[in-house]
Amino acid sequence: MTNNFEPLIIGFTCNWCSYRAADMAGTGREKYPPNIRLIRMMCSGRLDPMFVMKALSDGADGVMITGCHPGECHYLEQNYKALRRTILLKRTLGQMGVDPERVKLVWASAAEGVYLAKEIGIFVEEIREKGPLDWPSRKNPAISIVEKEEVSV
Amino acid sequence: MANSKTPSGKPRIGVYVCHCGTNIAGVVDVEDVANWSAEELKDIGVVLSRDNKFMCSSQGQELIESDIKEFGLNRVVVAACSPHLHEKTFRGACERAGMNPFFCEMASIREQVSWVTKDKKKATEKSKSMVAGAVNRVVYHEALEPIKVPINPTTLIVGGGIAGIQAALEIANTGHEVYLVEREPSIGGHMAQFDKTFPTLDCSACILTPRMSEVGMHPNINLLTWSEVENVDGFVGNFDVTIRKKSRCVIEEDCTGCGICVQKCPITVIDDEFGVGIGTRKAIYTPFDQAIPNYPVLDKENCTYFIKGTCRACEKFCATNAIDFEQQDEIINVTVGNIILATGYDLFDARKMPNYGYGRYPNVFTSMEFERLCNAAGPTNGEIVLRDGVTAPKSVAIVHCVGSRDKNHNNYCSAICCMQSLKFAHIVYERTGAEIHNFYIDIRTTAKNYDEFYQRVLDEGTLFVRGKVAEITDVPQNEAEEGKLIVQAEDTLAGLQRRIPVDMVILSVGLEPKGDSDEVAHQFGISCSSNGWFTEKHPKLDPVSTMTEGIFIAGCATGPKDIPASVSQGSAAAARVISYIEMGELELEPVRASVIEEICSGCKICNDLCPYNAIIFIEDKQVTEINEALCQGCGTCVAACPAGAIVGTGFSNEQILAQIEGLMMDFSVPEVV
Amino acid sequence: MKYLFYPGCSMQRSAKPYLDSLKLVEKTLGLESVDVEDWNCCGATEFSSVNRTASHAIVGRNLALAQEQASGTDELVAACSACYLNLSKTDHFMREDADFNALVNDALSAGGLEYEPGSVKVRHSLDIIVNNVGYDAVKEKVTKPLSGLRVGAYYGCMIVRPDVNERFSNPEEPYELEDLLEVLGAEVVDFKMKTQCCSGHMTQISSEVAYDMIKQIVKPAVEEEIDVLVTLCPMCQLNIDAFQNEMNKHFGTNYEVPILYFSQLMGLAFGYTEKELGIGKEFVNVSPALAKIGKTTEEVPTPKKKKKSKSDPSLPMPKMPIHYRGGS
């Protein structure tokens, strides 16, 4: 793998816990790699798997999904839905030939700035290890994958 | 949604990059970011881009205002600190310039870039991509109006313990109406069962009953005892509550509370509720003499009339014909603006620790049994005696932390047991002169005058043994132990295993969430911690609010507390409610979901996802609808809708997808294979 | 019902009567038990004092053999408490701790074996009899009820503790054995020392300590007028039975409390002879106790719950669960 590969990671955060954890990492000057770009949603339950697909197919090498800890969701229980969707999503990715470990779910409370920064660091290194994502559609348009599958059936 | 503030035509975006002194500019080349945005993002609609020392200063805000007017900007992106800090500030600037404030978007290049990144080049690149994300996103912003809800000035308080009583009086005294709902026949809660209160040793009844009568007589308080909330609908400002007023078999309007029915009732049963199984009551009863309200309740399970169809002694003797055997439960519907839950706690069931022998050995008592035992209105009129009802104990062991600080049971400290156990030691000392051993893990006497009380009990000669009691048995190993209860523990300070023979053991059982706290939380749309206590909006800065607007919590329902803390929380919750009532209406963030009826296929996938019950299926139209006032804006349904029929304002698919694309504008990925 | 059976060393030797009687009981109850082929010692409480990895590896071998030999069942049943505990504990740790699982399997691989944690379910014979056969089915087989015999259930330690893998009973207050003995027609005493230690290996290490602990069991049994203690554990039986005389010498007492295996009492109730059940090999003579069976002593009317008289000043006792036998 090339040494100068810098992975690009999209991170989804919830407004109440993990985005605030990112704020806190900042306030605490906790350094982490600049490879991650965060997107704020109100809740991890807002995470439409399409967003992850979009990120991965458009150039991200990994996606980090973050939310409140189970049982601490601002919206009572919606992070459990995020959890289930993430599991399904990973399975789907695997079936598409994409390493499901490129998607990672991390729970971080508003107080866990240090923890979130550490987890981001770990994930960036994990993705760096895996190398650039060779998303099928980047070589061929998505349609051709479908056609290929149809042929093979 | 269209109004005068809707921008017309193409987006005209202004980008503002803040230096934040050197906080951002020290790491990020802000000038480069601003220039790059003006150049590279102009196709998207950026018409100007500036960098500025402090965007949040009045000068910075005025800059935005004048640019909006001068350059006809209809969207603004500020790359500065976290939106949680200054989003309101910049939205305000936009609004003052006549723009809808929701056309403003922030990129947090301080918290997410300059403060957390060492490499300046990479920091600048990340900032650029974040600005690109924000610019891409802001294109899809819509004009929004804050949601305003009127606040109904009536309040529902659930739970008539000391916290609920305090809250009710505070609100009622400001002239607003209160419904106080209590499940038991009388208000007063656990405090009414106590004899003395620590550390002042005030008689519990003496300080509580005046408050109770005040509640009973207050013109603004509708007291509903022997009642339970059945259903809650609606949202902050406007809750529809259904209350079941259980049948007492007593006509309240006619009852004078004279007590002749209780006197004449021939059936005496063990009182498992107020009397915690150690006292007795009649089949028609008031739980205690000073009960508020003072009209009795008929216990149908034990009443001879309900069992055999005869007796009717109570009815015969009632001078006002207030007994009504046919009385049915009554359903009461009320509309309230706010709700305070002060539902209290349960006690740990000591039978879960068979090694302590509660239920096996008669002279092992729980703390609440002992409270009743030493209470002047209790079964022994306050005399401290063994279970035989006669013998005074010569030696007493008091066991702290029963069921608390124990991973096998409750893994938290119950907060009150140390002081309660010290109080017991004092009472036993004062009334019996018995030898007292207190077994503790740690003594926690943190509040005002608590440690002074500990000193006093030490001075009285109570013997403290630092060690969690291992077991209590009546099987003797030597003569001194014959006929005694033996408390076996490691005296961790002396470093030896000890067996201490005593006559009586008092188990200071811990506090637990109410058995039905999960259901109650669900009913009111709030959450419980894994332990089962209600979760505060913020444990430190907002301890009496919940994540659900208009629902407040007070007292032990949120965790173990002593009386002063419960009273403070009652007042605090009342203050929050009063301020809402005074405001008259509440502005809510317009982040909401709504259904596009034409696209909705009626599949109902979203129907079960909402914890706030905001999603309703309209049978006639076979489509789903979302109640805007109930919706809290989490967006879970938006993500779930397979037809894409649900849109979420502020966080629409277009906005997020556009932001992703923007963030992908990246310079650091080298073109290598 | 079919299951694999792990006999263990004690039941081949000093606790042979336990094995013999249990086999008869299994036969009567229609339980088909097949011994694990070529099993080795479970290590008792001693092997883990010398080498942790090895102590679990030898148990791992038994589990692996059971997994190989299991056909038509995944239940592995033991009747010796220590064997039962060691089997279930190793399985538990292998499930809970991935590193430990790898460690044990590494050792097993040296012998060409492999064990998948959780693939066999370790159960105790009492658990099978109580929860799979059921009290009603046992009752049907009782031909000679043990009426007149005052028995004390003595569980000891390792059948109820530690509570790894969700043991079938409460670690401090089990009740299954009492319920079973009641079904057999015996008069069951609430024996408060029922989960107290018999002294374990202390008989081999410090007889003074051991005698003290044995006395703690025997003395209350005498005071409760228990005719026979009923055990599920070879170690408990050995210590209480074989060392009782030594203990008496040490303290100058003359306690005499015989102790039998639960399967022996079941066998008696099912009509087997004392000889078939290996009864008579005890140190403390059990004949006087067994002679009481069937002899209906004058019917002591169980004191009906007296209606509390008005003059009785005593306070009510807490309400207890139905299985509870204690209280006064």
Place this chain on the structure above:
Amino acid sequence: MSVSAEFNNKQSYTKIKDLPGFNLIELVEARTPGDSRLEMCIQCGSCGGSCPSGKDMDHSPRQLFAMLRAGIVDEVLESNAPWYCVSCYKCYVRCPQEVKITDIMYTLKTIAISTGKFKVNEAKDFSETFTGYVEKYGRSFEFGLSTRHSLRHLPMTVSGTIGLGLGLIKTGRLDITPHKIKNIDQLQKILNRAYELEAQR
């Protein structure tokens, strides 16, 4: 440290090098299967209070845990407490912090043996005699076990114990010939690998 095991079985003991420098707490935690939770002890004493042989121990389990935290090595390994532990697991189920006390006691014993620090010879020899038979035959050998052991360590009570042994033979409850399992080779291979692995932990 030299290994002072008298038992001349072919078993190889772990040697802990540089004894003063090693971290006993970490070693105990590493060698105890699962999560020992040793570091979670709050010193409440429910273990020492529950222990049926507690009054004969020189240190209660609680004290051993405190001593471990204080970096005390020799006194912990020399303690009689782990050897007096009867594996009744009362402390284990009562511990409010779910410390795996009994398992920690086992681990302490193994380390005491491997470092030669044990003081309770009877117990250590009993354990080693027992394991020796298992190594050799795959089964434990009670007659040899109890008589050999008794003769060595309990001369005062030897008559009683021999009486017991004889009694057991008379009643047919002790067999004097050892049973060997069929595949003893396999067991020994497993054991040897296990000893290697333990030494690496």
